[in-house]
C-alpha cells in the first residue's frame with residue numbers, strides 16, 4: 393500500500409470528487425487543526441509553485457448551540473467575524489466549513505463555535521486565505537465523521553484522500569499554488585486540468601512535491617498596511633485584475649525557461665542559479681508598476697546584498713528573498729546569519745529611499761526571517777479521537 397506522497401504519485405491516483413454521506417454515528421464534537429502559511433509563485437511559477445513556511449494558524453471548531461467566530465493574533469482587529477444565524481459568512485474558515493459539511497452530507501451545517509489563532513500575516517502574500525480554507529475544510533470534514541487518509545487508501549467509504557481535499561480547496565481558492573503546500577507542506581508544483589483540453593482526466597488539480605534545498609531560509613519584508621484589505625482573497629483578486637490579459641510570446645518563453653530552471657535548481661540544491669530562476673515577466677512587472685513601488689528596488693537591493701533569489705510573495709505585497717542554503721557546516725552558520733542581516737539591511741535602506749507616496753500606501757512594515765517547512769496541515773485534537781491511523785496530512789510523505 394502506498395504510504396508516501398511519492399508513492400501516491402507513482403500510483404497515479406485520480407480522485408474524482410466522491411461526495412458521500414457519512415453516518416451520523418461517526419460525527420465528532422470538537423477538532424483543532426494547524427495549517428502553515430505559504431509563499432506562492434517563487435517568481436516565474438505563477439499559479440503553479442508554492443512553498444509552505446514555518447508560520448502557523450490554529451483553528452479550533454466545536455459543535456455549539458449558535459454560530460460564532462472569534463479571532464486572535466494576526467488581523468484580529470480587521471477580519472470581519474460576522475456570521476448569520478444560519479452560518480452564512482464572508483469569513484473564509486466559515487465558508488470552507490460550510491463546503492465540508494455539505495460534502496460530507498451533514499446538511500444543514502450544525503451551529504459551530506470557531507476560534508482562529510492566527511500567526512500568518514493577513515493579506516500579505518503568505519497564503520492566509522488558503523490556510524483558512526484548508527483549516528476550515530479539514531475541521532468540517534473531521535467533525536462530520538470523515539477519516540483523513542494518510543496512506544492513500546481509499547478502502548473506507550468515509551475516508552478522504554489529501555488529493556480529494558486539494559480538489560475541494562482549489563474549488564474555493566481558484567488557484568492551487570497556496571492550498572497545495574498548506575495541505576502537504578514542502579514545495580509543491582501544482583497544475584490544473586482543463587475540461588476541454590484534458591477531456592480524459594477526472595481530477596481538477598494535481599500536485600507534486602519538490603525538494604527544499606538544505607538550510608534554506610527566507611527573509612521577508614511585509615508592509616504594515618497590507619491588512620487594510622477585507623481579506624486575502626479580496627486582495628489577491630484586486631492584484632490579479634492588474635495583470636495584462638495577454639502576454640507577448642517572448643515573455644511566456646522567458647517564464648517557461650526560468651520555471652524549468654527553478655525546478656531543476658531545487659532538485660540539485662543549486663542555489664547559484666536562483667537569481668535567474670526567480671525572475672518573472674508574467675506578473676511582477678505589472679504589479680510592481682501599478683501597485684508595489686517598493687518591489688523592484690527591494691528585490692534588486694537584496695540580490696546585490698547576497699540573496700540567492702528574490703521575488704514577490706504570491707500576489708504581494710510581501711517581498712521574499714532566498715538566503716543561506718546552509719551547507720550543514722557549523723562554521724558556515726555565522727556567515728549565513730550575516731547574509732540574512734546584510735539582506736535585511738539592504739532592503740531597509742532601499743525602503744528608506746522610497747518616496748512618501750509608497751509609505752502612505754503600504755506603511756513601513758516588518759522584516760521576518762522564516763524557514764520553509766516540510767510539514768503540512770494536521771489535526772492536533774479531535775473528540776472523539778480518530779478510530780484509525782492518526783490523521784495528519786503532513787505525515788503523508790513520511791518526513792515527520
Ligand SMILES: N[C@@H](CCO)C(=O)O
Pocket residue numbers: 432433438439440567569570628631632675706707
Ligand atoms: N498565484 C496567485 C497568488 C496565490 O494565491 C497570484 O499571484 O495571483
